[in-house]
Amino acid sequence: MATLARKDAYADFPVKKVSLYFITLGFLALSIGTLFGPFQALNYANINLYPWLQKILPFVKSYYQGLTLHGVLNAIVFTQLFAQGALLYLQSKEMKLLPQMGMAWVAWWLAFVGLVLAAIPLLMDDATVLYTFYPPLKGHPLFYIGAALIIVSSLLSVYLSAELWYRWKKQNPGKPTPLVSYMSVVTWMMWGVAAIGLVVEAVVLLIPWSLGLLKGVDPLLARTLFWWTGHPIVYFWLLPAYVVWYGILPKRTGGKLISDPLARLVFLAFLIFSSPVGFHHQFADPGIDPFWKLVHTVLTMMVAVPSLITAFTVAASLELGAREAGGRGVLGWIKKLNWRDPVVLASTLGAISFIVGGAGGIVNASFTLDYVVHNTTWIPGHFHLPVATAVTLTHIGLAAVLIPHLTGKPLVGLKYLRAGIVLWFAGMMIMAVGMHTMGLLGVPRRAWISNLAPNLEGIYASSAIWMVLNGIAGVILFVAAILIFYPLFATLLQGKRLPPEERPEIEFTEAISGPEGRRSVMVMDRLFFWWATALVIVLVVYMPTLIRIWSTFVSAPGFRLW
Amino acid sequence: MNKHVIEAYERGWTYFSLLMILVFLVFIGYTLSGYAFYVPDAARRIDPTTVRTGGFPEPGVEEVAPGKYQVYVIGQAFTWLPSEMRFKVGDEVTFFVTSPDVQHGFYIHGTNINVQVIPGEVAKVKTIFKRPGEYLVICNEYCGIGHQNMIGRIVVEE
Numbered sequence: 001m002a003t004l005a006r007k008d009a010y011a012d013f014p015v016k017k018v019s020l021y022f023i024t025l026g027f028l029a030l031s032i033g034t035l036f037g038p039f040q041a042l043n044y045a046n047i048n049l050y051p052w053l054q055k056i057l058p059f060v061k062s063y064y065q066g067l068t069l070h071g072v073l074n075a076i077v078f079t080q081l082f083a084q085g086a087l088l089y090l091q092s093k094e095m096k097l098l099p100q101m102g103m104a105w106v107a108w109w110l111a112f113v114g115l116v117l118a119a120i121p122l123l124m125d126d127a128t129v130l131y132t133f134y135p136p137l138k139g140h141p142l143f144y145i146g147a148a149l150i151i152v153s154s155l156l157s158v159y160l161s162a163e164l165w166y167r168w169k170k171q172n173p174g175k176p177t178p179l180v181s182y183m184s185v186v187t188w189m190m191w192g193v194a195a196i197g198l199v200v201e202a203v204v205l206l207i208p209w210s211l212g213l214l215k216g217v218d219p220l221l222a223r224t225l226f227w228w229t230g231h232p233i234v235y236f237w238l239l240p241a242y243v244v245w246y247g248i249l250p251k252r253t254g255g256k257l258i259s260d261p262l263a264r265l266v267f268l269a270f271l272i273f274s275s276p277v278g279f280h281h282q283f284a285d286p287g288i289d290p291f292w293k294l295v296h297t298v299l300t301m302m303v304a305v306p307s308l309i310t311a312f313t314v315a316a317s318l319e320l321g322a323r324e325a326g327g328r329g330v331l332g333w334i335k336k337l338n339w340r341d342p343v344v345l346a347s348t349l350g351a352i353s354f355i356v357g358g359a360g361g362i363v364n365a366s367f368t369l370d371y372v373v374h375n376t377t378w379i380p381g382h383f384h385l386p387v388a389t390a391v392t393l394t395h396i397g398l399a400a401v402l403i404p405h406l407t408g409k410p411l412v413g414l415k416y417l418r419a420g421i422v423l424w425f426a427g428m429m430i431m432a433v434g435m436h437t438m439g440l441l442g443v444p445r446r447a448w449i450s451n452l453a454p455n456l457e458g459i460y461a462s463s464a465i466w467m468v469l470n471g472i473a474g475v476i477l478f479v480a481a482i483l484i485f486y487p488l489f490a491t492l493l494q495g496k497r498l499p500p501e502e503r504p505e506i507e508f509t510e511a512i513s514g515p516e517g518r519r520s521v522m523v524m525d526r527l528f529f530w531w532a533t534a535l536v537i538v539l540v541v542y543m544p545t546l547i548r549i550w551s552t553f554v555s556a557p558g559f560r561l562w
Numbered sequence: 563m564n565k566h567v568i569e570a571y572e573r574g575w576t577y578f579s580l581l582m583i584l585v586f587l588v589f590i591g592y593t594l595s596g597y598a599f600y601v602p603d604a605a606r607r608i609d610p611t612t613v614r615t616g617g618f619p620e621p622g623v624e625e626v627a628p629g630k631y632q633v634y635v636i637g638q639a640f641t642w643l644p645s646e647m648r649f650k651v652g653d654e655v656t657f658f659v660t661s662p663d664v665q666h667g668f669y670i671h672g673t674n675i676n677v678q679v680i681p682g683e684v685a686k687v688k689t690i691f692k693r694p695g696e697y698l699v700i701c702n703e704y705c706g707i708g709h710q711n712m713i714g715r716i717v718v719e720e
Contacts, residue, residue: 062707064704064706064707064709130704134664134665134703136610136663136664136665136681137664137665137704137705137706218682219665219681219682220680220682220683223665223680258568258569258572259569259572262572262576282678283601284602284667284676284677284678285678285680285683286602286603286604286605286677286678286680286683286684286685286686287604287607287680287683288604290594290601290603294590294594297587297590298587301583301586301587302583304579304583305576305579305580305583308575308576308579309572309575309576309579312571312572312575312576313572316568316572320568362586366586366589366590367590367593367594367601368590368593368594368601369590371601371674371675371676372674372676374667374669374676374702375667375669375676375678375702375703376669376702442671442672442698442700444667444669444700444701444702444710445702446703446704446709447702447704447709447710448709448710449710451710452710452711453711456711456713459698459713512568512569513569552607554607554608554609554610554681554682555609556610556611556681556682557610557611559639559663559664559706561639561663561664561705561706561707561708562706562707
């Protein structure tokens with residue numbers, strides 16, 4: 001009988017079930033990955049809790065293994081799975097069409113199997129290569145194969161979204177794509193171009209090499225292919241949050257988007273400028289011509305523009321809603337925002353952190369400034385703002401509505417969740433101050449500095465004060481994580497379901513200036529053309545360098561040094 | 563607020579954003595043209611398996627002219643060779659850095675000498691030491707279980 005009841009819950013719109021599976025698997029990965037976060041923060045407070053952690057979790061051998069789990073599960077697995085679930089559902093809902101359900105389930109199973117395969121060597125300390133897995137550090141083949149399956153799953157999501165869009169366009173000739181669907185399909189198309197680098201790296205180099213079919217890999221070639229994907233992956237994490245900020249957040253505060261066409265232009269700019277920018281992660285690399293580094297710098301700076309527009313537009317939409325609700329004064333309207341709504345609370349705090357994160361990102365992208373911060377704690381201090389705060393909080397906020405919406409189960413423990421969101425924001429901001437400053441003082445990232453050799457003790461003493469902030473932040477974030485994961489999982493695990501009319505609805509934002517009758521909107525709607533354009537630009541900025549490196553292929557044998 | 567007013571603000575902000583980015587790019591171009599000799603260059607590609615068997619010079623400091631030095635550095639798990647170097651204030655030093663095993667990061671603490679050490683590449687980077695003191699050479703790319711202990715020293719005397 002129970003099975004029957006469960007079937008009924010999704011019968012009206014079966015995409016709900018597959019989306020829920022994606023989102024739940026994503027949060028499972030996030031909850032495990034997050035567990036290691038406080039231990040890393042404490043490492044940068046010069047407190048080494050790994051010997052103690054090992055007593056509870058005997059499989060954890062080192063800080064570096066914990067860091068690998070943290071990075072892979074949070075940044076790669078969670079973000080992708082949440083995007084796969086949430087975007088697929090939002091697009092299907094807005095278009096009132098079902099995606100190809102069989103294919104959607106294949107995508108979920110691929111991601112699940114890939115995650116399990118990759119998790120085995122990760123947990124056994126056989127793939128402690130961090131989430132950048134730079135060769136010639138050589139992990140167990142299952143790690144690369146599992147990771148590749150997860151990427152293949154994401155490519156099926158590209159297909160699902162594009163196919164759904166194409167079908168809708170055929171059924172609605174001459175009509176502009178609805179906004180949230182437009183954002184969703186553009187996000188996936190961007191990822192389709194971005195993922196090529198990682199796919200080639202994994203399939204042509206890493207998997208054959210780890211299986212012993214290839215004697216060595218070219219580390220610079222692998223790095224360059226990695227960063228082809230490695231920077232735009234950040235936008236692949238970010239754009240689903242932008243979908244929420246544009247498409248859902250203003251509606252929940254009673255506001256409206258100012259201009260629908262401008263929102264489309266922002267996403268189109270991401271489609272085109274997200275990928276040809278990877279060399280700004282390789283400013284410190286020898287073997288890449290400074291001319292091409294400069295080209296990537298210019299394009300990276302361009303990709304800041306759509307984010308700057310977003311900062312204005314989203315804030316203006318919130319202000320419109322708050323003034324409608326009686327807000328007054330230059331900043332007084334902020335009090336009128338619907339802070340009790342977890343979507344509003346989490347997204348808005350996330351967006352605030354993104355302002356700081358974006359400014360730091362411009363520093364990183366600045367060719368000549370980057371040498372001051374490259375591979376210092378400045379870098380993780382930076383990306384914990386856009387990714388671990390802006391994106392993750394936005395997803396948590398959306399999940400608080402989406403999970404009850406999809407399952408019909410009422411949200412449990414909203415007040416814990418709200419407290420958790422605020423603490424998460426506070427902890428991340430405190431940690432960001434600590435890590436950015438330590439980075440400027442020259443402390444390296446990804447280093448087990450709480451476990452220095454005795455003759456080196458005290459080499460980072462000039463950062464002592466800032467290390468305290470990391471320690472405080474680690475403790476705050478640990479509490480925040482419990483306050484957030486408890487309500488989400490308790491909601492999922494309960495048996496109770498609301499009658500259909502009491503289930504929370506998800507509504508999309510309207511715009512003051514809509515898309516109707518705009519020629520620009522119809523031009524922007526020619527998505528296959530823009531997709532091809534994005535691909536051509538990436539090829540132009542990468543091919544000269546890749547061909548040059550490939551034609552002088554250096555065969556470096558692998559090492560296991562952990 | 564009137565729709566046209568908001569749209570005008572939004573357009574204005576968009577132009578301001580573009581202008582701001584343009585100004586940043588001008589700054590980057592200016593620093594690149596004048597000061598950026600610390601941008602690492604590739605001396606050549608190298609077979610990493612030959613680094614310790616004659617494919618790369620013996621690690622050490624070589625004076626090529628008065629006050630001008632060339633230094634051959636090997637970064638390997640988990641030490642720098644040479645692990646300690648001495649210079650005088652004002653010396654112009656060109657480092658050639660490579661790795662026989664995995665990637666490392668050649669970062670001279672408190673400076674903008676920050677180079678990715680990649681097996682297969684000989685990185686070349688130049689600096690002039692202006693302040694006396696002891697500088698740490700910190701490996702800032704994860705290279706294995708002893709990564710945090712991969713620290714060398716440069717002493718710059720008056």
